[in-house]
Amino acid sequence: MFFAAEDFLRLRDRLAARHCHAPLLPGVMPLTTEKVLHKAIELAGVDAPPKLAGELLRYSDNPRALRAAGIDAAVRLGERLLREGVPALHFYTLNNASTTRAVVEALRLGRAVSREPAALT
Template sequence: MPRIDELLAAGTTFSFEFFPPQTDAGERKLRDTLNELEPLGPSFVSVTYGAGGSTRERTHQIVVDMLERTTMTPMAHLTAVCHTRDELAAILARYRDAGVQNLLALRGDAPRDVAPFWELERAVDLVELAREVGGGQFAVGVAAHPEGHPASHDLTDDRRHLATKLAAADFGVTQFFFTVEDYLDMVEQLAGLGCDTPVVPGVMPVTNLRQIERFAELSGAVFPADLARRLHAVEDRPDEVARIGTEVATELCQRLLDAGAPGLHFYTLNSSTATREIYANLGLPVAG
């Protein structure tokens, strides 16, 4: 399986993100979604990691199953929160021994109802541990926030820390956002700091208004007022909400590609419909 840094060096990437389901019905839905999206030939796919390691085994199993049973290149998320250094090293060793080559290293947010701790205090510390354990096997990515991390003091401070983190990593993937200028400004500011590590923009099509508003609030992403008004006007018609959300996401994706973004990373929420529609709208090739 290829490394993501090699894929990015070869050209534009298109990738999908999934989360480990917690029920039998959710597992069936994820299997269906994977079967529906595999023919699109994604460059890679990622699997998230639950707060505090709550999905440790499910994340590992899904990633390894993808590696062994599908044509897709998996990337495993890993967070440092609520893990000791030794625990993280053991998780990384399991991925190494299973042949996984791609990781997203995250500091991680505090889980609910659990006192959080970070033995590795920064995402860059986890990147360095992955280098040590992987012995050069892993391509390691980190997260980026076009509008600034919610915990940052200001945008200047955020960009300085992000540039340091990206310098240790092979690539970045952004939190979802809605305004293309936020992403382009981030890339320009990083370049001004001497950082040229590729950062793939993350896109989350609006298919559920209340859900996306909650996600935006938690992540610190700004939900544009004009888009909110359009969607609230039709919130009693879910099909129309999804249609507008897909239309807006398609426009954002096209503008990002036109501006030279190194790829597109779709937050699928374990559903294939919006991603397949955006692929068709953009005229992207389908495998086979």
């Protein structure tokens, strides 16, 4: 778990320098509520960067704006990682497919995520 692309990229580069070429996929968690932000901080074991926390928490009294800011931050993170050659992204959905769908669509990753569950065959 990480908040800044640089943290993941440093890890990737340190592993490559040690000739470790195991797949390493960054996990992206859209931070769309204060509760999700605090849970991410707990899981990461580090504070969110002040700039990111401030960007999100300035909307603590406006849930829709906080959600939009969280999606935007996740899109910026994903764009940076993909520009740096990361082959894929893993999304922590927290049972909120619409948020993940918004990030995936904004990143133009493959075809749009289906809104309907896949049929069981």
